[in-house]
Amino acid sequence: MKLTRLLIASNNLHKIKEISDILAPLQIEILSLKDFPNFPEVEETGSTLEENSLLKAKTIFEKFNVATLADDTGLFVDALNGQPGVYSARYAGENATYKDNCDKLLLNLKDVDGINRTAKFESVQCLYINETEHYFFKGIVEGKIIKQAKGDNGFGYDPLFIPKGFAKTYAEMGDEKKNDISHRALALKKFKKFLSREH
Numbered sequence: 001m002k003l004t005r006l007l008i009a010s011n012n013l014h015k016i017k018e019i020s021d022i023l024a025p026l027q028i029e030i031l032s033l034k035d036f037p038n039f040p041e042v043e044e045t046g047s048t049l050e051e052n053s054l055l056k057a058k059t060i061f062e063k064f065n066v067a068t069l070a071d072d073t074g075l076f077v078d079a080l081n082g083q084p085g086v087y088s089a090r091y092a093g094e095n096a097t098y099k100d101n102c103d104k105l106l107l108n109l110k111d112v113d114g115i116n117r118t119a120k121f122e123s124v125q126c127l128y129i130n131e132t133e134h135y136f137f138k139g140i141v142e143g144k145i146i147k148q149a150k151g152d153n154g155f156g157y158d159p160l161f162i163p164k165g166f167a168k169t170y171a172e173m174g175d176e177k178k179n180d181i182s183h184r185a186l187a188l189k190k191f192k193k194f195l196s197r198e199h
Helices: 013-026 049-064 098-108 175-181 183-198
Strands: 005-008 029-032 068-077 118-130 133-145 161-163
Touching: 005 013, 005 049, 013 029, 013 068, 013 175, 013 183, 049 068, 049 118, 049 133, 068 183, 118 161, 118 183, 133 183, 175 183
Parallel strands: 005 029, 005 068
Antiparallel strands: 068 118, 118 133, 133 161
16 A cells, blocks of 8 residues: 555644644645635544544545545543543633633643643544555653643643653644654654555
């Protein structure tokens, strides 16, 4: 199997750029839902990251018949019993901004001390090639949630999350560093390894 085109199942410019940058060495033509502006957002009705990524990948593959990579990512905070989890993107409501979600998270953790603010970011990528061929690639990064946002790079909860073994939030790191160590990067490295093995 040699992939020449890959459709990223997202309209999120930050996510598309991050995935495109990480996959650049593969020299695959990258498309995204931004190339098909009238295609509606796929509703994420799954109860796990795997279910949501498969649902998105399958729906979009069936529409465009192009190998599709769908991502679902969640932030799981121990003190909140794994919230926001699969609801990370809409934690503060259906049309919540990144800031709204971060503010709600900080509010819900206001009485939790530093040692108990542990969390993990988990990313699941689903590569959907056809009805019988689809593969999952998972990346997990453990870390902690700080008490106020730091950094201007990145998106989502990046200004609040410090990965284990580091002193900076994702948002304080440059793209190059984050794209080397992030949960999404770890999942995509597995995807790249799979593709290079299959080529």
